[in-house]
Amino acid sequence: MKKRFLMGFAVVAAASMLCGFDSAETLDSLSEKMAAVEVDMKSVSMNMDCHMDVGLPTNYQNIIPLIVDYPMQIDCTLDPVAIKVDGSVTAEIGSGADAEQATQPLEQYMVMDEGSIMTIYEIDESGAWTAQSTDIGIDLKEFTEAASGQSMSYSDMAEWGLNFELAPEAADVDGAECYLISCALDFDTLNTLLAKVSEMTGEDLTANPRVSSYLKLFEGHMMNVEYYVDASTYLPSKLHMDTSGDAVSEISPDAMVLNAFSLDATISYDTVDEIVIPDEALAAPVSEIDLSALDAAAAGMDAETTDTDAAMAE
Numbered sequence: 001m002k003k004r005f006l007m008g009f010a011v012v013a014a015a016s017m018l019c020g021f022d023s024a025e026t027l028d029s030l031s032e033k034m035a036a037v038e039v040d041m042k043s044v045s046m047n048m049d050c051h052m053d054v055g056l057p058t059n060y061q062n063i064i065p066l067i068v069d070y071p072m073q074i075d076c077t078l079d080p081v082a083i084k085v086d087g088s089v090t091a092e093i094g095s096g097a098d099a100e101q102a103t104q105p106l107e108q109y110m111v112m113d114e115g116s117i118m119t120i121y122e123i124d125e126s127g128a129w130t131a132q133s134t135d136i137g138i139d140l141k142e143f144t145e146a147a148s149g150q151s152m153s154y155s156d157m158a159e160w161g162l163n164f165e166l167a168p169e170a171a172d173v174d175g176a177e178c179y180l181i182s183c184a185l186d187f188d189t190l191n192t193l194l195a196k197v198s199e200m201t202g203e204d205l206t207a208n209p210r211v212s213s214y215l216k217l218f219e220g221h222m223m224n225v226e227y228y229v230d231a232s233t234y235l236p237s238k239l240h241m242d243t244s245g246d247a248v249s250e251i252s253p254d255a256m257v258l259n260a261f262s263l264d265a266t267i268s269y270d271t272v273d274e275i276v277i278p279d280e281a282l283a284a285p286v287s288e289i290d291l292s293a294l295d296a297a298a299a300g301m302d303a304e305t306t307d308t309d310a311a312m313a314e
Contacts, residue, residue: 021170021177021231027154033234043272053259067092082275083110121281129284161192178228185223239265
């Protein structure tokens with residue numbers, strides 16, 4: 001692996017003489033340069049803006065619209081693994097004169113120790129700090145090393161169902177020349193990805209009912225991805241994802257439908273030296289996250305919605 005990165009650095013050194021966008025670049029040559037510069041990365045920051053448009057159906061002939069927007073600043077250090085999220089979530093339910101809107105500030109910290117224990121600190125609706133921990137069952141350091149050892153190129157990723165395309169002309173991102181890499185993900189692609197990750201980690205994620213329920217979000221949808229890589233640094237600088245223009249797909253019967261989803265993020269590197277968790281957050285009692293409760297809630301959501309609507313009808 002060290003030889004591969006040394007070779008990558010040599011490639012970057014030679015390529016630096018080209019100055020900017022090179023139309024002769026290929027996906028695989030670009031991936032070698034990206035891998036070389038990412039190996040010494042210490043932190044990543046993203047300014048992210050997400051938008052989701054869903055419908056909440058009832059047993060009647062109407063659907064309640066729900067619009068959710070969540071702008072966030074996300075900072076992540078890689079050694080040790082720590083994440084800070086600072087932003088807000090705005091939800092608008094209903095339409096016209098009946099619409100109601102609420103905004104909830106969001107401040108959250110996540111840390112992970114060497115024993116795969118993840119702890120999340122966040123402020124609840126009352127303004128008090130809460131802390132929850134769980135064993136995610138994956139050693140992130142080992143997982144990263146395993147992923148690096150795969151020497152993944154864009155050609156290799158095609159076996160995962162990820163068919164990337166490199167635009168022949170430079171894209172402009174805030175005045176900087178960038179390579180534009182794009183792909184489209186459908187439900188089958190996500191299932192292939194899940195199977196490949198299961199193979200890499202040795203854990204059958206496809207057998208996890210919680211993961212399967214999350215995947216249902218994208219059934220019937222095509223997720224379009226645009227990835228911008230700075231031509232001078234070979235680091236990703238911008239990400240855009242959307243499902244706009246797709247036919248409405250049903251997430252689960254009588255529960256919810258996904259109309260549209262979009263995500264825009266600008267990315268910077270090595271701007272965060274350390275993520276410091278507030279003392280008042282560290283003082284909060286830590287409770288264990290019971291993930292099985294989430295499974296039970298998801299399984300019972302449809303039945304509860306149906307019962308409530310039936311009672312209202314009476």
